[in-house]
Amino acid sequence: MMGKPEGLKLIDENGYRLDGRKKYELRKIKMEVGVLKSADGSAYVEWGKNKIMAAVYGPREIHPKHLQKPDRAILRVRYNMAPFSVEERKKPGPDRRSVEISKVIRGALEPAVILELFPRTSIDIFIEVLQADAGTRVAGITAASLALADAGIPMKDLVAACAAGKIDGEIALDLNKEEDNYGEADVPVAIMPIKNDITLLQMDGYLTKEEFLEAVKLAIKGAKAVYQKQREALREKYLKIVEEVGE
Amino acid sequence: MEIMASIMKDHILQLLKEDKRIDGRGLEDFRPLTVETNVIEKAEGSALVKLGDTQILVGIKVDLGEPFPDLPNMGVITTNVEFVPLASPTFEPGPPDERAIELARVVDRGIRESQAIDLEKLVIVPGKLVRVVFIDVHVLDHDGNLLDASGIGAIAALLSTRIPKVEYNEETEEVVMLEEYEKLPVTRIPIPVTLAKIGGNLVVDPNFEEEQVMDGKITITTDENGYISAVQKSEGGSFKLEEIAYVTDLAYKKASEIREKIPGL
Numbered sequence: 155m156m157g158k159p160e161g162l163k164l165i166d167e168n169g170y171r172l173d174g175r176k177k178y179e180l181r182k183i184k185m186e187v188g189v190l191k192s193a194d195g196s197a198y199v200e201w202g203k204n205k206i207m208a209a210v211y212g213p214r215e216i217h218p219k220h221l222q223k224p225d226r227a228i229l230r231v232r233y234n235m236a237p238f239s240v241e242e243r244k245k246p247g248p249d250r251r252s253v254e255i256s257k258v259i260r261g262a263l264e265p266a267v268i269l270e271l272f273p274r275t276s277i278d279i280f281i282e283v284l285q286a287d288a289g290t291r292v293a294g295i296t297a298a299s300l301a302l303a304d305a306g307i308p309m310k311d312l313v314a315a316c317a318a319g320k321i322d323g324e325i326a327l328d329l330n331k332e333e334d335n336y337g338e339a340d341v342p343v344a345i346m347p348i349k350n351d352i353t354l355l356q357m358d359g360y361l362t363k364e365e366f367l368e369a370v371k372l373a374i375k376g377a378k379a380v381y382q383k384q385r386e387a388l389r390e391k392y393l394k395i396v397e398e399v400g401e
Numbered sequence: 402m403e404i405m406a407s408i409m410k411d412h413i414l415q416l417l418k419e420d421k422r423i424d425g426r427g428l429e430d431f432r433p434l435t436v437e438t439n440v441i442e443k444a445e446g447s448a449l450v451k452l453g454d455t456q457i458l459v460g461i462k463v464d465l466g467e468p469f470p471d472l473p474n475m476g477v478i479t480t481n482v483e484f485v486p487l488a489s490p491t492f493e494p495g496p497p498d499e500r501a502i503e504l505a506r507v508v509d510r511g512i513r514e515s516q517a518i519d520l521e522k523l524v525i526v527p528g529k530l531v532r533v534v535f536i537d538v539h540v541l542d543h544d545g546n547l548l549d550a551s552g553i554g555a556i557a558a559l560l561s562t563r564i565p566k567v568e569y570n571e572e573t574e575e576v577v578m579l580e581e582y583e584k585l586p587v588t589r590i591p592i593p594v595t596l597a598k599i600g601g602n603l604v605v606d607p608n609f610e611e612e613q614v615m616d617g618k619i620t621i622t623t624d625e626n627g628y629i630s631a632v633q634k635s636e637g638g639s640f641k642l643e644e645i646a647y648v649t650d651l652a653y654k655k656a657s658e659i660r661e662k663i664p665g666l
Contacts (some may be wrong), residue, residue, distance in 0.1 A: 248503050257635075261617060339514075341632070351639035355619065355633035360443045360514050363649050366629050369661040370645060 161396035164321040171333065177326045177356045180316070180376055185296070187304045195305025197387070199297040202330055204238075208297035210305040213275035219287040227272035233294055235283040241350075253370040255291050261316065262354035264294050264345040277307060288334035288362035292317050295344050295354065296380055303388055312384050313353060315344035316376030318369040320361060325368045327376050340365065343373035347381045350374070409601075410614035417602045423610055424453075429651060430542070430631035431606040436553060438561035438664045446562025450554040453608060454544035456488075459536065459554035461562045463585075465525070465576065476523020476531040480509035482538040482551060486571065507633045508538065508552045511622035515630035519586035524610050525569055530576065532564065534585070538625065545608035548620055550595035557663045559587050574655070591630050592654040592656035595621040598638045603648065605655060614653040619645070621652035625660060 175181070181202030190196035190333055193209035200206075216222045233256040237243050247264065248256075267277065279301065281294040292315035297314040319329040321337040334340055339359020345352055352374075355368060420428055432453030444454070447463035450618040468475055482505040484492040497505070512518065523532040538551045556582055561587040565578045597615040604657035607615060617638025622631040629649070634640065640648075660666060 248504065253499050253502045254506050257503050258633070260570045261634065261636050261638075265616075265639045347637065349642065352634070352642065352645065353634060353637075355634040355640065355645065357629060358510055358514060359630070360516070361629050362627060363629065363653070366632070366649065367642075367646060370642065374642070 159302065160334060164333055164336060165324060165326070171321075171326070173330055174191075176376075177243070177324060178372065180328050180379060181330065183383055185300060185383055187300050191299070192208065193305075195301040195303070195307070197297045197300035197304060199293050199300075199331065201289060201293040201296075203285060204283070204290055204293045205285040206290065206293045206297045207282045207284060207379055208301040209280045210277065210301040210307065211280075211299070212271035212277035212305070213307070215280070216274070216276040216386055221276070222274040225273055226269040227267075227275045227277050229257045229260055229264050229267060229269065229279065230246050231263065231279045231281070231298070232292070232348065233281045233283070235286060235290075235354045239283050245384055251295060256295075256306075257355065258354055259291060259295055259298065263298060263313055266299070266311055266313050266346055266355050267302065267307045268310065277302075279353050287341075288331040289342070291315070291354075292342050292344065292361040300384055300387060304391070311345050311346040311348045312381060314347055314381035314384055315342065315354060316373050316380050318344040318373040318376065320359060320365060324328050325365060325372060327372050339369070339371055341369040345372055345374055345377045347398075350377040350387055361364065406613050408499050409561045414600045414610065414612055417604075418601060422604060427600065429602050429655075431655060432608065434553070434659065434662050436557045436663050445559075445564055446558045448554045448557035448561060450550045450557070451503070452550040452553075452577055454545060455543060455550050456542040456549065457550040457554045457560040458539045458541055459551070461558045461585075462535045462537070464533045464535070465530055465563065465567075468524070468528065468531045473528035474524055475520040476518075477533040478509070478513065478518060478520070478536065479533070480505045480512070480536040480538070480555065482540070483545075486539050488540040488550055492540075492543070497522060503633075503635065504548050504551060505538065507548060507620060507622075508638055509536070510631040511552055511593055512536075512555060512630075514557075514581070515589045515591040515622070515624045515628065517587060517589040517591050517624070518559065519551070519588050522586040524574065525567055527623060530569070534559075543609060545610070546572045546606050547591050548608055549595050549606060552591070552622065553659060554662070556590055556592065559585055560590075560663065560665050563576065589624045589626065589662065590621045590660055591624045592659050593620050593631070594652040594655045594659075595620040596651065597646070598644075604643060605651060618646055621649055623653050623656045626659070627653070644646070
């Protein structure tokens with residue numbers, strides 16, 4: 155965490171945050187499914203100022219071949235930030251942060267996908283961060299999960315994600331960039347809501363056990379709200395198809 | 402899954418039904434741990450950690466350099482992990498792969514976020530000259546749970562680190578290294594504790610065979626003040642909220658046991 159400017163208050167005396175939200179309020183979220191023509195499945199998520207595109211290719215033949223598994227598909231995830239997505243231009247290509255995030259996102263999605271149905275193939279997920287404003291990994295997971303569903307890949311559940319954190323000594327939902335920079339902790343969480351299975355959990359910061367568990371619980375609540383929006387976005391896509399066919 | 406791993410998984414799950422593990426440990430037992438410091442004379446600090454048959458060597462080098470522009474009043478720490486091919490048939494030569502990068506970043510977070518090193522004390526000339534601390538983790542033998550061994554090694558090596566005092570001449574802008582040495586300002590002792598989930602079971606400090614068959618794992622780094630400074634769920638699998646609470650409690654308990662084995666504490 156960076157040094158907080160003197161006198162900057164992240165929560166004012168009336169309990170409002172810098173962007174006008176209350177402590178337990180999500181940023182505005184918009185989702186759309188089936189936004190790319192070439193991909194087998196795709197989704198676009200706007201989450202506050204985050205703009206995230208996700209695409210799924212597969213199940214398809216693996217290159218290189220030695221990676222193939224005789225009893226199941228492999229899941230590959232690439233999280234990538236566009237050079238223009240952040241204040242100071244990001245050098246193109248994977249840095250250490252992107253490599254770690256790609257790995258934990260794979261771990262978050264893997265439990266949901268029924269890989270045993272497609273031996274010797276790969277399912278490739280590409281997450282492109284077009285604009286970043288804190289919380290890109292949870293928005294990316296949310297988009298990727300929609301793209302998987304859009305590709306028709308059998309899943310046990312959608313994966314929904316959200317973060318909670320600590321700002322000005324209080325646990326709050328869904329930190330934006332300023333809050334992430336000057337806050338005390340960030341706790342991203344992904345869940346499979348049907349069975350309340352946690353598939354991603356990280357913490358970056360300094361919290362007591364009580365604060366940590368409170369943040370996890372709050373993030374789960376946030377993820378459940380995100381889950382409802384995911385279902386609506388998918389329903390909307392199919393309603394559109396029904397309308398088109400009807401005509 | 403490889404055939405051998407699938408047979409091994411059945412065997413390990415069968416044992417876990419009776420709360421037994423493949424190497425005879427209880428579910429909440431770490432393997433024997435030894436930590437030896439000052440094993441590399443050329444490094445400013447070092448530690449050799451043996452956790453069962455896992456062996457990790459950590460070296461600390463300290464240089465002078467520029468601070469980050471947005472943090473002019475702080476020294477710099479960087480953590481790097483190398484999975485050298487002598488440590489395991491699963492390691493290949495080349496730049497750090499995703500496993501090594503993730504491990505390094507979780508160890509780094511545990512230390513950085515607990516402010517285990519007082520970075521303000523590493524400043525020589527604000528905005529211009531600070532100490533840069535390199536934490537280099539060298540994996541020598543991989544028998545599982547490299548993360549805990551690396552985190553223990555890193556903090557033990559930092560505690561053993563001695564750096565020459567410096568004098569800065571403002572007029573000539575020269576830095577003089579003195580013959581006198583001082584300790585690194587290490588103020589907290591964060592310790593990572595990892596549990597693997599195998600079937601529905603949680604086991605602490607998974608060995609290599611357990612890691613081969615686990616669904617996923619979770620690491621919680623805690624310090625002696627009762628704070629958590631890093632959490633990482635890794636690989637696949639999933640956890641229930643109650644399991645997270647259990648893992649957190651056990652992480653505190655195991656970390657305080659481990660802390661007693663670190664030399665100089």
